[in-house]
Amino acid sequence: MSTTSHLAPSAVELDELLCFDLYAAQRAVTAAYRPVLARLGLTYPQYLVLVLLWGRGECTVREVADALRLDHGTLTPLLRRMETAGLLTRRRGTDDERTVLVALTPAGDALRVHRDEVQCHVAEAIGLGERDIAALQQLLRHVTAATEAAEAADAG
Numbered sequence: 001m002s003t004t005s006h007l008a009p010s011a012v013e014l015d016e017l018l019c020f021d022l023y024a025a026q027r028a029v030t031a032a033y034r035p036v037l038a039r040l041g042l043t044y045p046q047y048l049v050l051v052l053l054w055g056r057g058e059c060t061v062r063e064v065a066d067a068l069r070l071d072h073g074t075l076t077p078l079l080r081r082m083e084t085a086g087l088l089t090r091r092r093g094t095d096d097e098r099t100v101l102v103a104l105t106p107a108g109d110a111l112r113v114h115r116d117e118v119q120c121h122v123a124e125a126i127g128l129g130e131r132d133i134a135a136l137q138q139l140l141r142h143v144t145a146a147t148e149a150a151e152a153a154d155a156g
Contacts, residue, residue: 022143032125036118040111045070045078046087047118050104053088054112058103061090087111 014020033044042050045068052067053059059067065075079102082088087108093099128136 032122036121046082053104058101061100
């Protein structure tokens with residue numbers, strides 16, 4: 001009897017894991033963004049930064065990190081690449097030099113006109129109607145809030 005076949009998870013076991021379904025769905029949805037974002041010269045995380053800044057305007061790096069649920073080690077190189085590409089600026093705050101402010105450049109703001117095209121492309125790929133998408137978003141937000149609350153309780 002082989003010990004490796006005993007230890008390797010089977011497809012049936014994966015199918016029973018909610019975390020795997022969430023992971024597979026996230027990867028599929030992110031992949032649906034790739035072709036349309038590639039035409040704009042953007043990655044999915046860059047697109048998320050732009051969407052945030054289009055909606056909120058200038059933000060601190062901490063606000064961007066919190067909104068996108070990214071750590072500073074991941075976010076800083078992402079913002080640096082976007083700044084090099086001319087999509088945003090980063091500058092020290094005048095009141096507190098430890099604060100770094102992130103703002104769109106005209107080039108970053110100009111990409112806003114493609115937001116609806118991107119969202120329509122992905123909505124088509126997902127294959128759900130508006131009501132199902134709204135219900136799914138509500139459920140996913142509940143899952144996120146509940147797991148974050150459980151993690152905070154475990155940490156505290």
